[in-house]
Every structure is written in C-alpha cells, then in structure tokens.
Amino acid sequence: MANGLYIDFEFCSGCHSCEIACRNELELGITDFGMKVLEDKPRQNPDGSWHWDYIAYPTELCNLCEDRVAAGGIPACVQHCQAKVLYYGTIEELTAQMLEKGSKGAIFIP
Secondary structure (H helix, E strand, O other), rough: OOOEEEEEEHHHOOOOOHHHHHOHHHHOOOOOOOOEEEEEEEEEEOOOOOOEEEEEOOOOOOOOOOOHHOOOOHHHHHHHHOHHHHEEEEEHHHHHHHHHHHOOOEEEOO
C-alpha cells in the first residue's frame, strides 16, 4: 500500500518548521529544500473578504524521510509541524481525510 503526505493549507501558519526539519533530516544545504513554504500574499476578494494562505509543498528532493519511516517513525516535516496541518499515511487514509475536510488540501505522492 502506497503512502503519502496530506497537506491542509487552510490552517498553515507559515512558521517554516517543516522546511527546517526537512533540511536537517536530509542534511540539505541552506539553499536546498525538500519541503518549501510559499506565501500567497494578502489580497481583498471582490466580496470584501481577505485571502492570505501559506502553502507548504514537497519538492523533488522530498523522499518522505524514507529512513525515518523504515525505522518506524514519521517524516520530519509531519513531526515538527507546529500547526499540525501535515499528515502521513496511506493514500486511502489521506484521501478519506481530504474528502472529509473538503477544501484547501492536497495529497503528495512521491
């Protein structure tokens, strides 16, 4: 059964903990990222509401911490996410979780 990463964008606080945890786990250089957080800057919608999201996403360097997972752990980004918006599991579990939530989410499959 394949595993992946579910990312809930609605509540990401943009703390970048996932970036740092990933960089440390994979021993990446200062300019390399296995996980990256982008900011979709604030803008006002036509209805007057505001849009402002932080979007965490795995890059091509992400291997879902295969060594940690093989040893029984979870990916470093999931463990260190302060907002608890990153989830690791089977594709089936993550799909069910995303469908239940219904918005602002994505599943990453390496």
